[in-house]
Amino acid sequence: RIYVITPTYARLVQKAELTRLSHTFLHVPQLHWIVVEDAPQQTQLVSDFLSASGLTYTHLNKLTPKERKLQEGDPNWLKPRGAEQRNEGLRWLRWMGSTVHGKEAAALEEAVVYFADDDNTYSLQLFEEMRYTYRVSVWPVGLVGGMKFERPVVEDGKVVRFHTGWRPNRPFPIDMAGFAVSLRLVLTNKEALFDGDAQMGFLESSFLQHLVTMDDLEPKADLCTKVLVWHTRTEKPKMKREEALLKQGMGSDPDVEV
Amino acid sequence: RIYVITPTYARLVQKAELTRLSHTFLHVPQLHWIVVEDAPQQTQLVSDFLSASGLTYTHLNKLTPKERKLQEGDPNWLKPRGAEQRNEGLRWLRWMGSTVHGKEAAALEEAVVYFADDDNTYSLQLFEEMRYTYRVSVWPVGLVGGMKFERPVVEDGKVVRFHTGWRPNRPFPIDMAGFAVSLRLVLTNKEALFDGDAQMGFLESSFLQHLVTMDDLEPKADLCTKVLVWHTRTEKPKMKREEALLKQGMGSDPDVEV
Ligand SMILES: O=c1ccn([C@@H]2O[C@H](COP(=O)(O)OP(=O)(O)O)[C@@H](O)[C@H]2O)c(=O)[nH]1
Ligand SMILES: O=c1ccn([C@@H]2O[C@H](COP(=O)(O)OP(=O)(O)O)[C@@H](O)[C@H]2O)c(=O)[nH]1
Ligand SMILES: [Mn+2]
Ligand SMILES: [Mn+2]
Numbered sequence: 001r002i003y004v005i006t007p008t009y010a011r012l013v014q015k016a017e018l019t020r021l022s023h024t025f026l027h028v029p030q031l032h033w034i035v036v037e038d039a040p041q042q043t044q045l046v047s048d049f050l051s052a053s054g055l056t057y058t059h060l061n062k063l064t065p066k067e068r069k070l071q072e073g074d075p076n077w078l079k080p081r082g083a084e085q086r087n088e089g090l091r092w093l094r095w096m097g098s099t100v101h102g103k104e105a106a107a108l109e110e111a112v113v114y115f116a117d118d119d120n121t122y123s124l125q126l127f128e129e130m131r132y133t134y135r136v137s138v139w140p141v142g143l144v145g146g147m148k149f150e151r152p153v154v155e156d157g158k159v160v161r162f163h164t165g166w167r168p169n170r171p172f173p174i175d176m177a178g179f180a181v182s183l184r185l186v187l188t189n190k191e192a193l194f195d196g197d198a199q200m201g202f203l204e205s206s207f208l209q210h211l212v213t214m215d216d217l218e219p220k221a222d223l224c225t226k227v228l229v230w231h232t233r234t235e236k237p238k239m240k241r242e243e244a245l246l247k248q249g250m251g252s253d254p255d256v257e258v
Numbered sequence: 259r260i261y262v263i264t265p266t267y268a269r270l271v272q273k274a275e276l277t278r279l280s281h282t283f284l285h286v287p288q289l290h291w292i293v294v295e296d297a298p299q300q301t302q303l304v305s306d307f308l309s310a311s312g313l314t315y316t317h318l319n320k321l322t323p324k325e326r327k328l329q330e331g332d333p334n335w336l337k338p339r340g341a342e343q344r345n346e347g348l349r350w351l352r353w354m355g356s357t358v359h360g361k362e363a364a365a366l367e368e369a370v371v372y373f374a375d376d377d378n379t380y381s382l383q384l385f386e387e388m389r390y391t392y393r394v395s396v397w398p399v400g401l402v403g404g405m406k407f408e409r410p411v412v413e414d415g416k417v418v419r420f421h422t423g424w425r426p427n428r429p430f431p432i433d434m435a436g437f438a439v440s441l442r443l444v445l446t447n448k449e450a451l452f453d454g455d456a457q458m459g460f461l462e463s464s465f466l467q468h469l470v471t472m473d474d475l476e477p478k479a480d481l482c483t484k485v486l487v488w489h490t491r492t493e494k495p496k497m498k499r500e501e502a503l504l505k506q507g508m509g510s511d512p513d514v515e516v
Contacts, residue, residue, distance in 0.1 A: 012406070013490060146498040241405050
């Protein structure tokens with residue numbers, strides 16, 4: 001089973017992003033989607049969306065404290081996004097794991113945890129690659145970090161270094177989309193969480209350092225030679241005409257969900 | 259049957275866009291994807307992608323003539339994008355229609371044609387809405403034209419005007435994603451094509467004017483009150499670090515497809 005943890009927050013493209021993401025996940029057998037809203041309550045939009053999605057899911061929410069949130073105008077590398085939400089997903093998994101016994105518990109031993117942002121693009125093959133993860137599996141990520149791709153470099157079947165455009169000597173210079181963790185490891189290392197105060201580029205390391213060393217990484221995707229996931233980003237839609245019409249009392253009907 | 263015509267062109271996010279689009283289309287029964295590359299030849303990337311996609315498809319190509327192509331730095335409203343490719347798709351449909359007789363020809367009578375750009379987001383419900391189109395069906399489009407959504411306004415079951423932020427009196431102020439046409443109409447009106455020289459905002463009208471009047475439009479999506487498709491756009495990925503590494507001879511392996 002694959003547990004996918006997705007942080008998400010309200011914005012104009014949210015429903016569109018969740019829609020196409022759900023179409024991908026619907027093709028993946030045995031996927032359990034943990035959607036964590038960055039919001040003080042679960043929203044109607046996400047609740048309705050999930051219940052109509054046809055997916056197996058858990059709906060959570062956890063507001064990012066204001067002092068940790070990017071402000072309008074901040075450069076987007078200033079503060080990590082989604083850290084609190086991913087931690088909330090991990091907490092749910094640990095709670096769930098502690099309540100399950102017997103046959104189901106044995107099944108959990110083979111489960112995998114993946115952190116999937118709502119705006120990335122995932123191939124179906126990716127999920128087959130991560131399905132057998134003993135500790136932490138890794139693979140290339142396309143269109144990330146100002147690069148065509150970043151990837152672990154594999155020699156004799158082992159990860160020996162990383163192809164990245166920036167500080168290759170970080171403990172784990174890997175994007176969030178570039179690894180999956182065995183649930184067993186998550187359940188037995190309860191201190192492993194994302195550090196929302198981590199320096200830019202060190203969020204993934206703050207979590208992975210609790211779980212493995214570079215030596216333990218399991219290279220997937222043909223020894224890290226295939227790009228199966230892309231760090232796409234969606235443009236923020238311009239609302240110039242909407243604002244002009246709003247001033248004339250002719251804005252788009254606010255009762256229509258977008 | 260639904261024939262979906264998609265123009266596409268080579269760029270860093272192309273494979274990612276086609277990947278998530280294909281995941282949506284794989285859920286739609288009886289969909290035939292007509293992919294038209296804006297390229298002098300069919301590329302290996304798109305050919306390989308399509309043959310692995312699991313979809314029923316036709317692969318075409320048609321290069322936009324240089325004088326009609328947007329140049330680096332042009333504002334993106336200057337020239338319509340994808341017009342020649344959609345026309346090539348229409349030509350293929352007409353050719354195909356003219357060669358089919360008997361029972362299959364009767365099935366074509368009930369088919370529908372939809373123009374789906376490679377970067378938009380489509381709900382699955384959208385395809386159920388368009389499946390029964392007698393002439394031209396229409397519905398709202400989210401996040402388009404500087405608006406939360408644009409849509410036909412329906413009174414007593416008929417489209418009477420359009421909610422749009424710009425020139426509502428264009429013949430058909432509807433985005434490409436906001437309508438579908440019966441194949442029968444496409445086959446019997448061979449002169450209906452997109453005018454690649456149309457003024458900005460008049461591309462859809464240049465095609466639809468050959469087929470219907472406003473009176474004929476069939477409103478879908480609960481009388482045009484639901485947003486089932488979003489005009490999302492994907493950010494162009496920055497390649498700053500890639501370029502810096504390239505200068506040191508350490509760029510990403512060009513043999514790895516992204
Ligand atoms: O205030 C925010 C901003 C982002 N996110 C989520 O955190 C993840 C990463 O954010 P984003 O995609 O904006 O980051 P980037 O593309 O810059 O890595 C995504 O799933 C977002 O939906 C969030 O929960 N709260
Ligand atoms: O030079 C080009 C630019 C775009 N397109 C395609 O035409 C459609 C519309 O282009 P785009 O999405 O860039 O337009 P916009 O989002 O600005 O409406 C998309 O399917 C693109 O892949 C194309 O074939 N050649
Ligand atoms: Mn992102
Ligand atoms: Mn587009």
